[in-house]
Amino acid sequence: MHDLSLHLLDIVQNSIKAQARLVQVFIAGDEATDQLTLTVVDDGKGMSPDQLALASDPFYTTRTTRSVGLGLPLLKELCEMTGGRLLLESQPGQGTRLEARMSLSSIDRPPLGDLGATWSVILSAAGSDIDFDLQMCSNGRQRMMQTLELRQVLGDVPLGEPAVLSWIRDFVAEMQQEIFGGIHR
Amino acid sequence: MKSLAELEAIRERAKADMAGRTEGGRKVVVGMATCGIAAGARSVMNVLVEEVRTRQLKDVAVTMTGCIGVCRLEPIVEIIEPNGERITYVKMDEAKARRVVVEHLVNGRVCQDLTIGAAEAED
Numbered sequence: 001m002h003d004l005s006l007h008l009l010d011i012v013q014n015s016i017k018a019q020a021r022l023v024q025v026f027i028a029g030d031e032a033t034d035q036l037t038l039t040v041v042d043d044g045k046g047m048s049p050d051q052l053a054l055a056s057d058p059f060y061t062t063r064t065t066r067s068v069g070l071g072l073p074l075l076k077e078l079c080e081m082t083g084g085r086l087l088l089e090s091q092p093g094q095g096t097r098l099e100a101r102m103s104l105s106s107i108d109r110p111p112l113g114d115l116g117a118t119w120s121v122i123l124s125a126a127g128s129d130i131d132f133d134l135q136m137c138s139n140g141r142q143r144m145m146q147t148l149e150l151r152q153v154l155g156d157v158p159l160g161e162p163a164v165l166s167w168i169r170d171f172v173a174e175m176q177q178e179i180f181g182g183i184h185r
Numbered sequence: 186m187k188s189l190a191e192l193e194a195i196r197e198r199a200k201a202d203m204a205g206r207t208e209g210g211r212k213v214v215v216g217m218a219t220c221g222i223a224a225g226a227r228s229v230m231n232v233l234v235e236e237v238r239t240r241q242l243k244d245v246a247v248t249m250t251g252c253i254g255v256c257r258l259e260p261i262v263e264i265i266e267p268n269g270e271r272i273t274y275v276k277m278d279e280a281k282a283r284r285v286v287v288e289h290l291v292n293g294r295v296c297q298d299l300t301i302g303a304a305e306a307e308d
């Protein structure tokens with residue numbers, strides 16, 4: 001994985017598979033505390049304490065097509081490399097909360113990457129029964145995009161329409177540019 | 186600056202597009218699990234969506250799936266024809282994705298050299 005937007009694309013799919021109705025993604029940078037935090041909160045089916053304990057073990061997975069699951073272990077390793085950590089909380093039937101804490105200034109922290117490309121891919125496959133909030137904040141600036149609001153504008157046109165996805169991609173890229181600056185952040 | 190007003194204009198155009206679309210079209214499915222993403226599936230998918238949009242292919246839906254089980258051949262793109270026939274393209278990249286759109290989706294010719302059959306024969 002070259003950047004954080006690719007990790008985000010990967011872990012958000014855990015929430016989709018957990019049948020979440022609302023997935024909230026929060027990306028926060030804070031230069032004063034030198035922290036970059038990526039938080040994903042879903043209201044999906046959650047994990048039992050046993051599953052939670054194994055979730056960042058690469059040799060544990062719920063899938064049947066292969067016997068390894070690298071999504072969370074890779075993100076955990078990345079956080080720890082920068083001096084941060086990966087926090088996972090979950091309640092069966094309630095949902096899961098993931099918080100990836102990284103040092104903003106660490107040389108081992110990858111750039112944010114292309115969040116617009118990640119968001120258009122996530123929404124291309126999102127059914128009408130799941131909503132996503134994307135919030136970014138850094139140094140007092142803050143912006144948010146909610147699919148609920150987009151759906152109100154779109155009416156019966158689905159988010160997965162190619163022209164809509166193209167707009168979303170540009171919109172999220174603009175948000176990222178405004179909150180975090182150039183592509184290296 | 187992108188605005189919600191712009192999205193309203195897109196809605197009107199999309200409605201017209203959707204009306205002209207045929208039912209039971211072809212599906213393009215991109216593997217988007219950890220293995221696919223790490224191998225470059227995101228840019229392959231975005232190229233496919235962009236090409237379908239600019240070429241106004243009315244009967245093609247681009248979507249994604251999890252891991253198919255042959256991680257070493259990612260990024261993988263499957264094209265499912267209305268009759269259920271599946272063509273599996275492997276080790277895809279942006280250029281190959283554009284080629285599949287032109288040759289397979291537009292002109293109806295399978296890119297044999299990019300299929301899983303060709304890759305397995307090589308091994």
